[in-house]
Amino acid sequence: MGRCPACGEWDTLKEFAAPKAKASRAAAASVRAAVPRPLAEVEPLSEDRIPTGIAELDRVLGGGLVPGSLVLLGGEPGIGKSTLVLQALAHMASSRTALLVTGEESPAQVKVRAERLGPACGAIQVLPETHLESVIRVLEATPPGACAIDSVQTLASDAVDSAAGSPAQVRQVTAELVRVAKQHGTAMIIVGQVTKDGGLAGPRLLEHMVDAVISFEGDDVRAQRVLRALKNRFGSTNETGILEMRPEGLVSVEDPAAIYLAEAGERVGSCLFPAIEGSRAVLVERQALVGPTDIVPPRRVAGGIDRTRLAQVLAVLGRHAGVRLGDQDVFVSVAGGARAPDPAADLAIALAVSSAARGEPLPGPVAAMGEIGLTGALRPVGHAGRRMRITADHSVARLLSGPLGDVAPETPRPGAVHPSTELRDAIREAFRPVGG
Ligand SMILES: Nc1ncnc2c1ncn2[C@@H]1O[C@H](COP(=O)(O)OP(=O)(O)OP(=O)(O)O)[C@@H](O)[C@H]1O
Ligand SMILES: [Mg+2]
Structure with missing residues (x-):
């Protein structure tokens, strides 16, 4: 057979001669005196x-x-x-x-x-x-x-x-x-x-x-x-x-954050997100595009993020924040790196989509972190301190977030931090003119 019926690969099947059973005495002779020893006595690898x-x-x-x-x-x-x-x-x-x-x-x-x-x-x-x-x-x-x-x-x-x-x-x-x-x-x-x-x-x-x-x-x-x-x-x-x-x-x-940031700014459908990648925090951009469509159901295209997660964020936006997109196509993508799924990105996605739906940029630039629950409430995120520091390091004017939890008081903070407990409030805050 040229093709393996199990894995579908070609040329993987090989003919073997069945090994002859060794005479039992010879087999006994080839058995080594294997002795286990305590792990504590094993020399570690250099x-x-x-x-x-x-x-x-x-x-x-x-x-x-x-x-x-x-x-x-x-x-x-x-x-x-x-x-x-x-x-x-x-x-x-x-x-x-x-x-x-x-x-x-x-x-x-x-x-x-x-x-x-x-x-x-x-x-x-x-x-x-x-x-x-x-x-x-x-x-x-x-x-x-x-x-x-x-x-x-x-x-x-x-x-x-x-x-x-x-x-x-x-x-x-x-x-x-x-x-x-x-x-x-x-x-x-x-x-x-x-x-x-x-x-x-x-x-x-x-x-x-x-x-x-x-x-x-x-x-x-x-x-x-x-x-x-x-x-x-x-x-x-x-x-x-x-x-x-x-x-x-x-x-x-x-400093990858600097590259990812180069083209971000006050644009319709853009929101920054402080992502955690291993031992490093990077600031990445979440982008969204919303447009009217006759297609039923409308398109939901997610690049670099989970489709189900996007559907959930859109459902909560519609139900609890008045951003209704039932007759609109929605495209969301992650610009640059940080593809690991992270619920902390929910708020940044929601803000990018809200900005795209309104056709208004977030006055800022704005970064956001927060997990969105099904009730429209925001939850605190892991590594809040490190996320806050990377946002401050890149002089992003404002950081929108869920409840902050315990962030050490000495952590560098961006110019303005706006914690909210409700998605609705975070969106209102995000669109407030700077200094207004
Ligand atoms: N003078 C140059 N300046 C900048 N980049 C270059 C230059 N010459 C080659 N490159 C880059 O190096 C790449 C090729 O690198 P390399 O041969 O190491 O790849 P590879 O993964 O080993 O490819 P292959 O699959 O063919 O073995 C090119 O695609 C090109 O982007
Ligand atoms: Mg090569």
């Missing part, structure tokens, strides 16, 4: 992380690469995976051997990119190879401190009888690399291409085999690229890293 020199990548990894671990870096074609890996290797090459196994590009092609990135790349060892066993031999003979495989889909093992890049090959290649990395303490990054539907190529099993899965995505609106940890055995998966592609390579963006 916690010495290897910094990659790219601040945003280190943040997502949880402080750098862990020796002996395997990180899968996935991303769409041309997003900058090879660039990121080359920059990281260049930094690590100053303190240990750094090896680049390149199956996709010739060393001469790599050299062109290296020249763009600077002289530090010169110390990287390059191995153009697609034969897994040959790569393994190099990794075992002279184990490098750090190694990158670009990409996992180009390597093929003799042990598997299908073409490079097939699920069976990718799985075999990864399993072997995991083994060598663990055995020799090599910190390894493997680059994985992403399929058209956005999943990492190869079976999902691959994600279970590696220690961390990092996805490198484009931000559709701007030149920024976002690093996200989808899985991390050595750190949080809440962190995101933001990078910008420049002629001299990928550059960490230290």
